[in-house]
Amino acid sequence: xxxxxxxxxxxxxxxxxxxxxxxxxxxxxxxxxxxxxxxxxxxxxxxxxxxxxxxxxxxxxxxxxxxxxxxxxxxxxxxxxxxxxxxxxxxxxxxxxxxxxx
Amino acid sequence: xxxxxxxxxxxxxxxxxxxxxxxxxxxxxxxxxxxxxxxxxxxxxxxxxxxxxxxxxxxxxxxxxxxxxxxxxxxxxxxxxxxxxxxxxxxxxxxxxxxxxxxxxxxxxxxxxxxxxxxxxxxxxxxxxxxxxxxxxxxxxxxxxxxxxxxxxxxxxxxxxxxxxxxxxxxxxxxxxxxxxxxxxxxxxxxxxxxxxxxxxxxxxxxxxxxxxxxxxxxxxxxxxxxxxxxxxxxxxxxxxxxxxxxxxxxxxxxxxxxxxxxxxxxxxxxxxxxxxxxxxxxxxxxxxxxxxxxxxxxxxxxxxxxxxxxxxxxxxxxxxxxxxxxxxxxxxxxxxxxxxxxxxxxxxxxxxxxxxxxxxxxxxxxxxxxxxxxxxxxxxxxxxxxxxxxxxxxxxxxxxxxxxxxx
Numbered sequence: 001x002x003x004x005x006x007x008x009x010x011x012x013x014x015x016x017x018x019x020x021x022x023x024x025x026x027x028x029x030x031x032x033x034x035x036x037x038x039x040x041x042x043x044x045x046x047x048x049x050x051x052x053x054x055x056x057x058x059x060x061x062x063x064x065x066x067x068x069x070x071x072x073x074x075x076x077x078x079x080x081x082x083x084x085x086x087x088x089x090x091x092x093x094x095x096x097x098x099x100x101x102x
Numbered sequence: 103x104x105x106x107x108x109x110x111x112x113x114x115x116x117x118x119x120x121x122x123x124x125x126x127x128x129x130x131x132x133x134x135x136x137x138x139x140x141x142x143x144x145x146x147x148x149x150x151x152x153x154x155x156x157x158x159x160x161x162x163x164x165x166x167x168x169x170x171x172x173x174x175x176x177x178x179x180x181x182x183x184x185x186x187x188x189x190x191x192x193x194x195x196x197x198x199x200x201x202x203x204x205x206x207x208x209x210x211x212x213x214x215x216x217x218x219x220x221x222x223x224x225x226x227x228x229x230x231x232x233x234x235x236x237x238x239x240x241x242x243x244x245x246x247x248x249x250x251x252x253x254x255x256x257x258x259x260x261x262x263x264x265x266x267x268x269x270x271x272x273x274x275x276x277x278x279x280x281x282x283x284x285x286x287x288x289x290x291x292x293x294x295x296x297x298x299x300x301x302x303x304x305x306x307x308x309x310x311x312x313x314x315x316x317x318x319x320x321x322x323x324x325x326x327x328x329x330x331x332x333x334x335x336x337x338x339x340x341x342x343x344x345x346x347x348x349x350x351x352x353x354x355x356x357x358x359x360x361x362x363x364x365x366x367x368x369x370x371x372x373x374x375x376x377x378x379x380x381x382x383x384x385x386x387x388x389x390x391x392x393x394x395x396x397x398x399x400x401x402x403x404x405x406x407x408x409x410x411x412x413x414x415x416x417x418x419x420x421x422x423x424x425x426x427x428x429x430x431x432x433x434x435x436x437x438x439x440x441x442x443x444x445x446x447x448x449x450x451x452x453x454x455x456x457x458x459x460x461x462x463x464x465x466x467x468x469x470x471x472x473x474x475x476x477x478x479x480x481x482x483x484x485x486x487x488x489x490x491x492x493x494x495x496x497x498x499x500x501x502x503x504x505x506x507x508x509x510x
Contacts (some may be wrong), residue, residue: 007351043121047397049476050476053475053476054477055480062480064476064477064479065425065434065476065479066398066423067480078124080402080405081398081402081405082124
């Protein structure tokens with residue numbers, strides 16, 4: 001059963017644009033873009049690079065290892081060398097709590 | 103006689119990527135992939151890591167299931183080598199006797215391990231590692247408590263050393279050079295890795311060579327040049343690969359340490375391309391000819407060749423990179439380390455997180471990062487690609503608290 005789990009607070013994310021979350025064996029990257037939050041797998045489908053350390057432009061993140069690009073909203077591949085998208089997790093903000101559904 | 107528009111020779115990563123690009127750019131042209139191994143194209147890096155450790159199964163390494171090729175209308179001929187290419191009538195003769203006419207062909211035949219000529223070198227239990235079957239054979243013998251001698255300490259040798267140690271095998275590494283990775287690492291850097299691996303249980307004999315493998319029906323020991331006799335249950339040899347150029351050479355294509363191709367990956371015949379380990383290509387980033395045996399290069403080349411075979415005119419433009427995982431150390435290497443006159447350390451390897459920077463005439467040519475912040479990689483690649491003059495920036499480069507963005 002999936003459920004929403006608190007992973008951070010909006011205060012914590014006030015001064016950062018990305019955060020790595022280690023959840024029950026799953027590595028998740030939480031991004032903040034223009035006040036909106038996106039959560040996706042923090043393991044690039046190319047060779048496993050950490051997307052939470054990648055550059056973000058608009059809603060596009062570039063994997064720092066080998067340059068694969070993904071859409072933060074859908075997880076879809078936007079640029080090679082990755083071939084498959086990454087998993088995305090629904091995010092909701094309740095008060096100051098940022099929760100993701102896992 | 104069978105015919106195909108695009109013939110992809112070789113069943114590895116480069117061919118697999120070329121097939122995808124060809125199908126994306128030419129929806130209808132017939133594509134045929136001929137591979138010598140009996141498997142659909144698969145991922146080789148795990149053969150020395152996850153697969154060898156038993157954490158991944160063979161079928162998890164396939165890039166795509168066989169159904170994918172049916173769905174994409176890509177013909178597969180597996181377990182069959184191409185024996186001969188006739189460029190006059192553009193025909194390939196396969197090992198099963200079939201002839202196949204083609205319009206354009208990709209040579210992506212990869213390489214094969216250099217075989218050591220040693221007494222006892224042909225015994226069962228003496229392994230080389232290139233294919234899924236090779237790795238499977240090693241894994242089968244690598245039971246807890248067994249003793250393995252690894253000859254050659256390159257990236258793959260060290261990965262195998264780590265993986266076998268993690269399986270409970272007692273590993274001894276024998277390296278001819280005074281230390282591991284002599285091609286790019288100095289004694290200090292190599293010493294860091296050797297010490298780290300020694301703590302994990304690996305034994306090293308450097309500046310040492312195996313002169314004989316002893317045993318009746320399996321290896322029981324190896325004898326070294328200095329006269330040591332080291333007992334063992336299996337031997338793995340990893341001393342480099344040679345490119346599989348014979349087919350290209352016999353066809354009359356220009357061959358010189360690989361199939362010679364231009365920046366479009368086109369060989370000396372305009373309808374023939376080469377990609378991956380077998381290609382000797384013109385690298386525009388380093389303005390010289392190179393032959394690179396890295397996964398990312400094979401992937402990139404396969405895509406580029408596929409695009410160009412389908413009519414594009416794209417040129418090679420990759421800062422080559424390679425990664426490795428040895429125990430819990432993640433290594434990222436990019437560029438061309440063979441050209442440098444200065445080496446700078448960014449960070450301290452006592453902290454197990456650092457980057458070694460290689461410069462030539464104040465221009466970054468390569469970096470070697472160990473458990474380092476990957477945020478810096480795109481910046482370092484940019485500095486390499488655009489040949490930024492870094493004269494006077496040495497202190498900043500060596501200061502891990504300095505934000506490299508300031509150098510862009």
